[in-house]
Structures are given as structure tokens and as C-alpha cells.
Amino acid sequence: MEKNPFCMEYVIGDDLHEYPKDTMAMEKGIQWMWNQVSFIDHQKERGKQLSIIASYIRILGELEKSLQVHQKAIGYLMNSGDKALIFVAELRQAQTYQFLKDFENSNRLFDQLLVQLNKPQINAKYAGFFWQHLGKNQFDQVRFKEALLSFERALEIREIEGNQSLIFSTRFAIIQTKKALDKANN
Numbered sequence: 001m002e003k004n005p006f007c008m009e010y011v012i013g014d015d016l017h018e019y020p021k022d023t024m025a026m027e028k029g030i031q032w033m034w035n036q037v038s039f040i041d042h043q044k045e046r047g048k049q050l051s052i053i054a055s056y057i058r059i060l061g062e063l064e065k066s067l068q069v070h071q072k073a074i075g076y077l078m079n080s081g082d083k084a085l086i087f088v089a090e091l092r093q094a095q096t097y098q099f100l101k102d103f104e105n106s107n108r109l110f111d112q113l114l115v116q117l118n119k120p121q122i123n124a125k126y127a128g129f130f131w132q133h134l135g136k137n138q139f140d141q142v143r144f145k146e147a148l149l150s151f152e153r154a155l156e157i158r159e160i161e162g163n164q165s166l167i168f169s170t171r172f173a174i175i176q177t178k179k180a181l182d183k184a185n186n
Contacts, residue, residue, distance in 0.1 A: 002036065004029050010059050016136045016173055017099065018059045030056050044085065047076030051089040058096045066096045087113060087122050091133060098137045106137050128157035132170055135177070144181045151177060 006029030010018040020026040033053050040046040050073035058066040070093040077086045094109035110133075117123050117130055135150030155170045 004032055006032060008056060012169060012172060014176055016139055016176055020059055023060065026056060026060060030060075043076045044080035044082055047073045047080060047089065048085055049073075050076065051085070051092055054089075054096070055092050058092075058099060061099075063096055063100045067093065067100075070096060083116070083119070084122055084125060087116055087126060088129075091126070091130060094137065095133055098140055101140070103137070103141055110134050110137055128154050128161060128166065128170075130154075131157065132166075132173065135173060139173070139177060139180070142180075142184070144177050144184060148174065148177045148181065 007022045007025035008029045009021045010026075011021060013019050030053055033049065033056075037046060037049050037053070040049060050069055054066045054069035054073055057069060070089060074086065074089050074093065077089050090109055091113055094106045094113065097103070097106035097109065113130060114134075117127060131150045131154035135147040135154060138144075138147035138150060151170055151173045155167065155174065158166045158170050
């Protein structure tokens with residue numbers, strides 16, 4: 001698939017949610033991605049791309065639409081049988097439930113994903129990603145002590161992996177969580 005010519009970058013707010021750097025460019029980029037997906041015949045690749053599109057739609061705040069696209073993506077990925085990509089798509093879906101403040105569904109998915117995380121093909125690649133986003137889910141539920149533990153676990157993993165931007169993101173989440181804990185305790 002070609003490189004998306006539009007700015008799809010986002011920033012992380014103090015609430016630990018993603019916000020587009022350029023909303024109009026992201027909207028155009030999503031439309032461009034939709035056009036590209038229509039040419040993909042392979043179910044696994046189509047599901048993977050739809051999962052990414054659903055995440056950008058979530059970042060734009062179109063949460064119900066994001067859930068619909070996640071469902072399509074997961075359907076394609078289930079047919080492909082790629083357990084790692086299904087894990088990522090379901091994690092992204094849990095984030096959308098989190099943004100909807102549907103914590104019953106986000107917590108249910110995170111619990112299911114935690115069980116899957118113990119499988120070697122998933123754990124090695126996605127453990128940091130899982131713990132970071134579990135922490136964000138807990139943060140949104142004002143479960144700051146649990147969130148802090150999840151972020152610290154993500155940081156341990158990410159420091160071993162060495163990706164500086166992910167380390168920075170997790171450190172930022174820890175700082176924001178400590179601020180929230182201090183505020184809640186005062």
C-alpha cells in the first residue's frame with residue numbers, strides 16, 4: 001500500500017487521549033485510506049488497514065463509526081486467523097469503548113486480552129502496548145493507583161525495547177497519573 005500523503009500525526013493531551021495535529025488533513029487521510037482499502041483483496045491486509053482507519057476515526061471523535069469499522073476489521077481478521085492482528089484490533093476496539101465511557105465493554109475486552117497476552121506470539125510484541133492502554137483505560141475510570149502500576153509495567157517493557165518515543169509517551173502518562181493522584185488526595 002502506498003504511503004498516505006496526508007498528515008496523520010496526533011498529540012497526547014493531559015487526559016492521555018490522542019488529538020489530531022491537523023483535523024482536516026486527518027479527515028482527508030482517512031478518505032485516502034478508504035480508497036486504498038477498496039483495492040485490497042487479501043482479508044488479513046484489509047482487516048489490518050480497517051483497524052488502523054478505525055483508530056484514526058476514534059481520534060477524530062467519531063466513536064460510533066469507529067466501533068462499526070472495528071467490527072468489520074475484526075471480522076476480516078477472524079477469517080484470516082492471525083491471532084496477533086486480532087489482538088491489536090480488539091485492543092483498539094477496547095480503546096474506542098473507553099472513549100465512549102463504556103467501561104463495562106472496555107474492561108471486559110481488556111480482561112480477555114490479558115488472558116491472550118500470556119501467549120508467546122502476542123506477549124513479546126504487544127505487552128508494552130497492552131499495559132500502556134490498560135493504564136489509560138484505568139486512568140479514565142479514575143483508578144489512578146492501578147493506572148500508575150500499568151504504566152510502570154509498560155515503561156519497564158518499553159525501556160528494554162528501547163523505542164524512545166514510546167518511552168517518552170509512557171513517562172508522560174506516569175507524570176499525568178501522579179498529578180491526578182496528588183489532586184485526588186488533596
